[in-house]
Amino acid sequence: MIAREYVRKWINRDPIRFNSLHGDMLSARVGMTLEQYVWRAIRVSVVAGILFGILGYFVSFILTYHILTTAGGIYNVLNFQLPVLFNVIYPFEYIQVSSILLSFFIGGYIAYILMLKLPAIEKGNRAIKINITLHNAVAYMYAMRRGGAQLMVIFRCLSDRADIYGEVALEFRQIVRDADFFGYDVVTAIRHLTETTPSEKFKLFLDDLLSVIESGGDMADFLSIRVQIYQEEAKFEQKQxxxxxxxxxxxxxxxxxxxxxxxxxxxxxxxxxxxxxxxxxxxxxxxxxxxxxxxxxxxxxxxxxxxxxxERFTKVKWLHTFTDVRICKKENEQYQFDQLKKYDRVRNIVHNIRHPLESFVNNVNTTFYVTIPVAALYLLLIFTNVPxxxxxxxxxxxxxxxxxxxxxxxxxxxxxxxxxxxxxVLGIQELIPDFLERMAGINQVGLTVAQAIGIMVNTNLGLLSYEIRRIKRDMDWGANFTEALMRFEQRISTPAIARTVTLITKASEMSGQIGEVLSIASSDAKMSExxxxxxxxxxxxxxxxxxxxxxxxxxxxxxxxxxxxxxxxxxxxKGVPMSxxxxxxxxxxxxxxxxxxxxxxxxxxxxxxxxxxxxxxxxxxxxxxxxxxxxxxxxxxxxxxxxxxxxx
Incomplete structure (x- = not known):
């Protein structure tokens, strides 16, 4: 397009002018080139200018109507001789045209400036989100490192947990991208991320991580200390x-x-x-x-x-254990699968009807399916019966x-x-630190976390005791420890419990002795409470x-x-004066x-x-x-x- 070509030449003519915008776009992960974004900003500014021009027309019409119908205006005390244009030849039409043009340029300029500032605003928002979940991500890295995982494996696993760790995981995904697609080594990929990340706190963490890698220091000790430091910083941020x-x-x-x-x-x-x-x-x-x-x-x-x-995503598994066995596909199987889906929907509806209070507590938005029709029916009866x-x-x-x-x-x-x-939920979250401390104590004497769950069934942890019994029951029915904890997370569905479950399951997959990891998770949960x-x-x-x-x-x-x-x-x-x-x-x-x-x-x-x-x-x-x-x-x-x- 000719217009986009002019935009490209305009940017190339003065590239220094757009350096800060390009840096903000990289930090905000906008996902488009500089010339594409500037072209979008121009189009948005034109639309905003048109809208402001329409608004300016109505405002000028109201003002001119007010001046025509009332004795408005500035009195010419000094008797200046105004041009004939403002006295005789359609003065209000010129005022309206001037208002429309002025409104168009003002609206377009404001929209253009806002579009150029938008990446910087998004950059600041991402920095805040990264700082919030950084200590959780570092605890996850520590759990994997304690299990002996290599640094690139840690980054890859953390980047796959964007549903749990949010923007921090998306930042580590940049390291994985640079290593997989651009051929960077780990150190170069980390150094490249330090140049584009919006969070100064995360940048300092990466710089210290590079120092540990290049000096050959103990990565596990470094991550453990960082978790404790970030937990203390969270208290100061709370006061601010x-x-x-x-x-x-x-x-x-x-x-x-x-x-x-x-x-x-x-x-x-x-x-x-x-x-x-x-x-x-x-x-x-x-x-x-x-x-x-x-x-x-x-x-x-x-x-x-x-x-x-x-949020937790459910993965569909492809069962292909016996790859050498020939599979015979039958016709009309899709109808049977549709029937199974229909049965699942009907079963959920029947369960909600039989246990309405339980469904309302687990998902409060379902109350609208009942209350909105009742309120609408009530209003219908009122409007039809009111005189x-x-x-x-x-x-x-x-x-x-x-x-x-x-x-x-x-x-x-x-x-x-x-x-x-x-x-x-608050009652369960208050008991999570005590739950993790007891699990850490049991694990440190040599028992696995699955065995610790079996022992803690008999403990009294209030509301959490019922959930612990459900976890133990899932394990008795054939589910492994990770699956049982994930079902517990789905029942409660809160960010704190989701991160705790993710940390415990990953640590248990890497090593059987995770007492220290559980202690850090317990202190993190306690600090949050x-x-x-x-x-x-x-x-x-x-x-x-x-x-x-x-x-x-x-x-x-x-x-x-x-x-x-x-x-x-x-x-x-009649008793009040007329003036x-x-x-x-x-x-x-x-x-x-x-x-x-x-x-x-x-x-x-x-x-x-x-x-x-x-x-x-x-x-x-x-x-x-x-x-x-x-x-x-x-x-x-x-x-x-x-x-x-x-x-x-």
Whole structure:
């Protein structure tokens, strides 16, 4: 394409200009050449410019319409003689054209700059993810090294565990690629990775690893020390994160609890003195508060120190032990396989029907299959039976409470079963360090890990005891130790347990004596639990602040609804002067103001609860229960203690 050829020549004409962008692209693993990315940035900027141009047209149209219909503009005090172009010949058409062109260039420039900055942002995100899971990956490398594995074998096995170790495994995959496809030796491949990795912490680790390799030092001792150092660094990172999170929490309370409350009071006063504040109050309620809260949720999610999501892939095995035996393929076998798949689906459905609570706890998203149809049916019954009021405000006041009830029908079961699942998983994770310590002690006296499981069946480890018995039962029924642990991981399905299981299974495959590896895994799990408890304790105060700020918000709005708005309804318009501050009292839409204030409390309840869960437990799902509690409080307050409307 001719345009891409011009882009290539433009880049070659000044290659130094794009050096930083090329480096960011390599670190972000963008997967395209420099000229391809610049060409994409140009296309995106053109599309963004067109969208901004359309927006500029509407904005200029509104402004010019306002100037035409009102006495707007800047008064020419100095009596400057303006050109005829601005006085006679279509001035507003020129303004609109200028606005469109200016908006096009501004939007295109902003989009182009953002596209050029995007690899740097992705580079920073990858660096954070690498730092989070680095100590887990180093522990995995230590387990394999203790078993006698060579360095390239360790890198290859770790690169295959991207589903468990995330971005760290993808970085080691670069070493495997350079060795397999480009013919690099291990040292050269590692040195090449140090030049492109986005994480300074990981780069220092690779530099130290190169020093150990070139000096012939003990690799196992080096990895063991590194695991302990990174565990200590994780505590410092946690403290820094909590300080930043506390600042974000205070900013949210100031901007989106106290700020909207202040604006709401101003809007009501403006309505009292005759200003048309209904539209502004509606924008605050339905746009500013939700969008601002969503931005804060995304901000907290970006800065949060959270584990990588993990998943286990099931491999299909090809049974070809007897390769010399001739295989006779029969016709119509596909139908039988389809029947088996259909049977598996029906069996799962039947199991979920027979044990609904178990299926809801194991996968809380399945609650939506029941609650959403129930909520939809409830709303259908409401809408078909509600009277047809002539006043739209009366109709909204009758229906909105039932919409809130429908939302609660969907959210309350989800919150309950998520809490049950969370308590179950947290209870098991708290016992993992003790479980690993006992296994390490049993293994150090000479028994294998499989024998250690048989001994620990009789120990009392709370919720984990049931899972240990299931692991022992799987082994009794013919599964090996690795398969039994993987089934345990699938039942719990959390990143911490997935990494622990992967570490134990790999260490047991490399050597029978893994007591030291289990001790390191135990200290790592214990450190993770300590950090989690510290965060919960630190963030509990901010969760309480969110609740208190919502109660203040609800109290002020309730007082305004019960004490202020009813007074305005009894003010006789004929007793008010036709001019002055109170000239518009008679035209105030009291019902509209009451409805908007009520909806503001509902919006505040939903998003305050979600942010409380995001701050306290690093999960929006954990905030659903807070949203339900605050919604119920707002619903009861406005329907049983605050009289906001009377259907007629």
């Amino acid at each position: 994160f909590l300080n930043v999170l506390s600042l974000v929490a205070e900013a949210y309370v100031t901007l989106f609890v106290a700020g909207p409350l202040f604006l709401i009071i101003i809007m009501v006063v403006m309505g009292m003195v005759g200003g048309s504040a209904t539209l502004q109050l509606a924008l605050i309620t339905y746009a500013v508060m939700p969008i601002g809260s969503l931005i804060f949720i995304l901000l907290i999610d970006l800065i949060s120190i959270k584990g990588e999501k993990t 047809h009021y002539r006043n739209i405000e009366t109709y909204i006041n009758v229906v909105d409470d039932h919409i809130v009830i429908a939302i609660l029908i969907v959210l309350i079961p989800y919150a309950i079963f998520y809490e049950l699942w969370s308590r179950k 300590v950090l989690k408890k510290e965060r919960l304790n630190e963030m509990f105060i901010y969760t309480a602040i969110v609740y208190l700020s919502f109660f203040v918000f609800l109290g002020v709005v309730a007082v305004m609804t019960t004490q202020f708005l009813p007074v305005l309804t009894h003010v006789a318009p 002055g501050a109170l000239s518009g009292v008679g035209s105030i839409q009291i019902d509209v103001f009451g409805r908007l204030l009520y909806h503001a409390c509902l919006v505040e309840a939903i998003f305050s609860g979600l942010i409380a869960g995001q701050m306290g437990e690093s999960s929006i799902s954990a905030g659903v229960k807070h949203s339900c509690i605050l919604l119920i409080i707002a619903l009861i307050t406005f329907n049983f203690f605050v009289v906001t409307h009377t259907p007629a």
